Amino acid sequence: MEIYKNEKRQRYLEEHSIAHLFSFPVEEFIQIHEYQRDEWIIQEGMRPYFLFYVIEGKAKIYVTHQNGKVSLINFINANDYIGEMELLNDVYYTKGIQATTKTICFALPIHHFRTQLLEDAKFLRELTKFLSVKATLMAEKYSQSLAFPLENRLADFILETADEGVYKEKHVTVCDYLGVSYRHLLHVFTHFCDKGYLQKKGRNYQIKQYHSLYELAQVLKHK
Amino acid sequence: MEIYKNEKRQRYLEEHSIAHLFSFPVEEFIQIHEYQRDEWIIQEGMRPYFLFYVIEGKAKIYVTHQNGKVSLINFINANDYIGEMELLNDVYYTKGIQATTKTICFALPIHHFRTQLLEDAKFLRELTKFLSVKATLMAEKYSQSLAFPLENRLADFILETADEGVYKEKHVTVCDYLGVSYRHLLHVFTHFCDKGYLQKKGRNYQIKQYHSLYELAQVLKHK
DNA sequence: TTAATAATATGAGATATCTCATATTATTAT
DNA sequence: ATAATAATATGAGATATCTCATATTATTAA
CATH class of the missing domain: 1.10.10.10 (Winged helix-like DNA-binding domain superfamily/Winged helix DNA-binding domain)
Structure with a gap:
């Protein structure tokens, strides 16, 4: 994993505006992470330190069952959040997230921003829409898989x-x-x-x- | 379906505070609906006029597939939202919701409140938590059903x-x-x-x- | 370059699950 | 109370899907 600094970081911040995501200034604390193909962005079972927002690349959400079977739960693409479950829920079994291609994300340290984020209507509105789509897709896949x-x-x-x-x-x-x-x-x-x-x-x-x-x-x- | 009026309505509003759900006054416009066992709170494929919040009772979410199979996607209990998908998404295939027992809900007319709700951090925070739990449970059920x-x-x-x-x-x-x-x-x-x-x-x-x-x-x- | 690992490929037999047919028993509506 | 409908129950045979064993071919790492 590589963290972009200085000019490179600045360029990404300028090219991918996050003004529509937050109503308070976060630029100063946002990191930009680049993950290689097959690298784990979040390891299964380990709470992440960051809330991620994907700006480039693709990733996969995995969960391992007790019987050893592995489920690929969903694909993650640009403009998806990662780690939002851990931001919202104190108890949560963290699923593994693995980059499929080179993946670049904004990374916001959770501990520093949690309170503010949970009071920011702009942020919450975007996240709510994201989650509603996610819940709907899951329900759809679930019922299809059975039927x-x-x-x-x-x-x-x-x-x-x-x-x-x-x-x-x-x-x-x-x-x-x-x-x-x-x-x-x-x-x-x-x-x-x-x-x-x-x-x-x-x-x-x-x-x-x-x-x-x-x-x-x-x-x-x-x- | 019965709509509570006057004293009965007033009693429910007092007994089930909604102060933690909205940061602006909604009492005046809130209706209280009571559905009988087996009655459809929302009909599959029909957009609802209300955002519901369940205060008593149980219900089931159904979807009918083209091959005639019916999936019971999930159960709904007190303190769950109904119709939140339609509030958030302009295009959405509405699933059917049927009361399992007598069910009493607060009902907020969507058209009247949509804009305000989408700017209300308190409302969005609660809804976000609800949706994150919902998405997680669906993902879990999904992967379990396959594995x-x-x-x-x-x-x-x-x-x-x-x-x-x-x-x-x-x-x-x-x-x-x-x-x-x-x-x-x-x-x-x-x-x-x-x-x-x-x-x-x-x-x-x-x-x-x-x-x-x-x-x-x-x-x-x-x- | 070679060895190790991951991905593809296929056969054979087992099991999980489905469809359809048909009875029997509750529950509901007339 | 009677008829209609919904829920339970069970058998028989089909199909979807799994497990395991074993090769072959790419890809990756030493």
């Missing part, structure tokens, strides 16, 4: 993440995300290829029948 | 809801909540009885081996 087999959820995921008609995600990540075994994920990929929905290109998959995948994914959506 | 079979999740649910050692929930509700078929739920109940963890008493189940259920449930929890 539909992998076939539908994978079709949706392929369409969401494909880049110019080509799906390139890593299987190991995706089976943690969709909560199925590696073996079963591969079964369904094979099935999609057999049906002609996808065609394997090395380690990637080319979408051949967009509409078939779309139909499978559509079943997840509301009326 | 563990019904056996573990049911053991946890039995211990959570049993009343003096007796489990009394309705199977039809529980299979929507735990996201499994009625048939499978019954299989696992039979299994628990065969193992001697539970004993059937009419339509209820008496817990016979608390520690066995506890062990199964414990697997869900973090280290």
Whole structure:
């Protein structure tokens, strides 16, 4: 992890205005952290010292269960908060956050600002919206995971993440995300290829029948 | 649905102070609604006119999927908000909310207060905490549902809801909540009885081996 | 460059869970 | 009180998903 100083720090502060996030001056105390790919921004089970706001990059939220299974709970992108649960709740089991790509965040020391933040309507309004979206997405994913087999959820995921008609995600990540075994994920990929929905290109998959995948994914959506 | 007026309304306002929820006077505009058991407080797909705050009773959040499956997403209890998603988000698929018991709520007309509420730090702070807990619970349920079979999740649910050692929930509700078929739920109940963890008493189940259920449930929890 | 590690791949057999059919028993409405 | 509806109950067979074993191929570190 690298902390930006001086000109570099200044440049980021200027280029990514945070005026819409806080109604009191925080610039002086804000740090700018850069995490490398695969580096842990927060370690599972350890309370973070900072409230983060992601300005560049992608990360993943992980939790490890007692039986050793690992769930990839969600992806984090630019303009997401990290560590807000620990800011708000005194008791909270901290989940692990790992950078997927190089990730740059604003980092605000919690102990120094907690009281002020909890009285700042501007900050709270943004955070509330963020949390409401987060809670909604979680509820949606939850109910979908219970109501539909992998076939539908994978079709949706392929369409969401494909880049110019080509799906390139890593299987190991995706089976943690969709909560199925590696073996079963591969079964369904094979099935999609057999049906002609996808065609394997090395380690990637080319979408051949967009509409078939779309139909499978559509079943997840509301009326 | 009944709207309390005059003395009855006044009594509820006095007995359930809302001073900690808002920093501006709302009493004049607050309605008090009483819903009967099984009545819909919000209908799925229809935007509500009110932000509700539950003061008595219990309710359930439902969503219906395209394939006809119904998910019971969560339970709502006293001191929970209802309709906060619609207050915060312009586009939102409204889930259905049904009273499980007689339920009494404060009801604040959204259109009249939206702007003020979104600038009220006291209100936002409470709501933020509520949402953070909600998002956390959803994430937890989600990851658990993917990582563990019904056996573990049911053991946890039995211990959570049993009343003096007796489990009394309705199977039809529980299979929507735990996201499994009625048939499978019954299989696992039979299994628990065969193992001697539970004993059937009419339509209820008496817990016979608390520690066995506890062990199964414990697997869900973090280290 | 080589060894170690991570990711992909596939088979075989087990288990968790679902669908559908059909009864029986409560509960609710007429 | 009777009929209609909701909830409980159980069997049989199908399918979705898991575990484990074992290879092969990339990627990373020594």
